[in-house]
Amino acid sequence: MEKKSQILEILSDGGWHDREQLSAQLGISGSELEVQLDSLRRSHPELRQVPELGICLPREPQRYDRRLLEALAGGPVEVFDTIGSTNDAARELFEQGAPHGAAALADQQTAGRGRMGRSFVSPSGTGIYVSVLLTTPAALENAHLVTPAAAVVTAGILERFTRAEIGIKWVNDLFCRGKKISGILTEAVVREGKPAGIIVGTGINFATPPELLPAEMAGSLREDLMPGASRNEVAAAMVREMRDTLPELVRSRSFLPEYRRRSILLGRLVRVLPVGQESYEATAESIDEEAALVVDCQGRKIRLQTGEVSIRVFE
Template identity: 35%
Template sequence: MTDVGATMLTEEAGDWAGEPVAALREHWGRESVFAFDRIPSTNDLARELAEAGSPSGTIVLCRQQTAGRGRAGRSWASPAGAGVYLSMAFRLREATVPPLVTVVAGVDLARELNRRFPGLASAVKWPNDLMARERKLGGILAETARVDGREAFLVVGVGINVESGRLPDEVDGAVALADCVGPARLVDVADAVVAGLERRLPRAPTSLDAASLDELDRLDWLKNRWVEHRLSDREPAVGLAAGIAPDGALLLRPRGGALRRVVAGSIALGGS
């Protein structure tokens, strides 16, 4: 473990969102729950803990991230008390299949949040966003940790906007859970996140079966919308989002062209 990681562990908090960490450990059935008031990134610390030997299912959460990030290194606003910022590390049994990991996590998180917070109606935006009321509710970041030179752990970080009044003014296009269903306790949202991540990620699938594809189809926010696919410096490709393949690839139907698979790059609405 780096000196930074070791220093962070000396700053563990005794509670998180008003709940004693000891109670969280008992509720989630593990000792490897680490809570902090303020750290750079829950994913970074979860990865360090995994590389240092922490068990599968280790949880890191905090009230505020100072260097939270999303996909492709984009910054993720994580103001104190405004949301749930939580990462989990799972021991890998076989190689992961990007972007299937974030698609699976997104479906299971949306399913669990919708079950616990009636009226939320969250959905999954390929490849790693959670949407509600046509705006961004949360995001997912999946990374791997290496031990002895091989990928040994999957580290998945989740950020969920909970309290809208605490989100920075510069955060555009976001929505908070409280905007959709009223006040919610951070600890209840965190519990939904843990349950969602633990549904399938401990044995992350490499392909989706018919039942999983049906569930994904119902939660697919992009399906039947015109989108722009951007990849590096290339001209954006415009097409109709036609669903998601069993391996997590986005299916895109360009105007007058054959169906194509998208496994990387960014997707935005537009081009109709």
């Protein structure tokens, strides 16, 4: 039996195999094993190598593997099969004294939510639903910048694992090909009457088939995924970069040029939907240094820090 076939037979259990033990079992050197693995990856892009865990050919590439997630994220990740909301789970972690970067991840949510109290449909096996707790001073002192910075972080991660181009609709929605593929909900957690943490919750229609999408404007990255791209790697990258990268982005405001570049609103006619007020039409003009959207309504400049903007009626 040729070596590649032997390797596939050994890895067929879907578990993790120590690299040195695998070399010994096959009777080949480590360098020769690497040559064989490189060849196998061309036909099995889901093949994974992680120094802390070994080598694995997962039976179900999209199934969450906690050991893999934590190795790739560089820290603990609470993984749930089904949960009401990962933001609620992250809040519980905070109450239990969890540190900065604590994360909750679910295969399915039964009570996922978005901004303005909307529900977020979260079917199992195809989406990514992850919440990360931030407690650094940089995040807390710039809380109003966390959502737009998180949008930039998420867009960059998704483009690494897909062939998609990701745009951002102020303030918290990610779009691909005119469809919403992700939303971000940040919520404060309070201790002794003072903000002590921020939960960044992200829902992504990663490999969601069209029949499970809830609305006409909802989309999925399913057709844009790179070969072998898995929920484990994307979710781990989300945890790692929200924890390690986002606080410095908000402190320095260095995410703003990319946030503006990715905007799908600037220069377009939009409908502004202020909270508790009548909607009106305006032109989205700019995004300022505080990530507020500046619109022009019949020659009057209006700076929006809250509320919502719609482009649907103008498509």
